[in-house]
Amino acid sequence: MADPIKEYDDMTPEQREAFDKDAKLREDAEQAALPYKWKQTLQDVSIAIPVPSGTRARDLEVVLKRKHIKVALKGQPALLEGELCKDIQVDDSTWSVQDQKEVEIQLEKQNQMTWWEHVVTTAPKINTKKIQPENSKLSELDGETRAMVEKMMFDQRQKAMGQPDSDTLRKQDLFEKFKKQHPEMDVSTKQLCK
Template sequence: MTACDNRLCASIHFSSSTWVTISDGTGRLYLIKTGKRGDAASEKWEVQIMFNEELGSPFVIAHSVSFIKSDVHSVAGLLLRVEKDELDAKGSGFYVSLEWVTMTEVDKEGADNKIYEIFKRRVLQGKSVPHYAAIEPGGDALMIVSYKPFRFMKDEENQLEENEDGKIADEKKGIDPVYYWQQTEDDLTVTIHLPQDITKDDIQIQFPPEGIIVALKNQSPLLEGKLYSSIDHESCTWIIRDNRYSLEISIIKKDEGPMWPELIVDDSRGEFIMGSSQCSAVAERLMHLTSEEMVQNPHPEKENPPCNAQELEECDIFLEDSTSLCRFDGNTLKITHVV
């Protein structure tokens, strides 16, 4: 072991009945083949150091697992670090890093024995130490239970790993909705902004059995998809407003009463605008939650109110700050399950 000012306690994790991962507390990781470890306390290990490499700042081994894929043996380890965050002026000033390292068996020409090299290094960051973190037995995924969420980082630049969903979300930022829609218990109104110099002859609107298609002549559809529910096709109308820059489509619901949660199934390009009467109705339903009667003690003869300050504060905790169990896929680096 080398001298290190920021030394941590050495840690060990038994990856399997014949493999062990060890951290010396200075940032060096050892992969050791012990042979079959018996039940006798006095039995010695047949120690073979198969991997020995410096991996940066000191860490503690949170978990490790040994597995075989396509007849190739690998050992994956989870390295836990708590590091300073120079940009975090308002918070704790620290972040938690989980490095997922996979070491794989390789054949080297001229080498008598097989050696192990790093096959993958992936890093996650969060703002709280996980309650539990473990790699699945087959090395395909990672399970984390934590109070604060964890996210994958890029290996090279230590920046957030962008998955396809994140890229799509970023691309949508700053882009105006394709359409706006309102509804009552009886009908829906859809408004689409039009380019200049568009006439009614340029507009093509169709209502297939369960959907809607809005297009301009010789162009791809502005709006197309399956409607959330059935409509009265014969009663639907449309008009170009006087400013000639907006198309307004009136759609009559076949089933009066139920409110639609979305206009087109799985289409996030539109924006719902709530009418003034609907806003008033929602406010009236929520009024009892902010009424002064809620904070008064309904039983003044008793000393304790119905809830104390701590219980009120717990109501303000955001969902993303609550403890959750997340499963991260090792290939896509996406969260596949959340509990």
């Protein structure tokens, strides 16, 4: 079986762009077919589920567990139910009915350093490598988390362009400084960069 990552790496930039565009269209269609809309930050997942007009909280059965979710109108099949992609902080997660026509759920992620591929494990996955966090949300992060997210974003952009990531650039920079400090040494780039 062929390695899809190697095949992708062997594509020309134009082929990658076409492949990414097709994958994004397929992903968008799969997400649009879900009975809910969802978005995420590194800290939480927001879900919006349409319900019949006039729905009140007492008409709903909402169950939020560490690794499970269920949202249903009482006595009817679930609108959303299944094993969550990752663990949540149950005590910090909330739900409410907005304008008697939509259930809004806020799931607080247990691990606030990862992107979710989907809400429930039975739903189609999204490509988390293509996620671009909103800049306005980036400013709300603490310094260490923000620096890590910015590094991840830089590395993703570099990889997409076929360029070296930040760690490789840092090693190259250190190597160049070492060569300048020690001109008497004959060092081979190929030997040191392995």
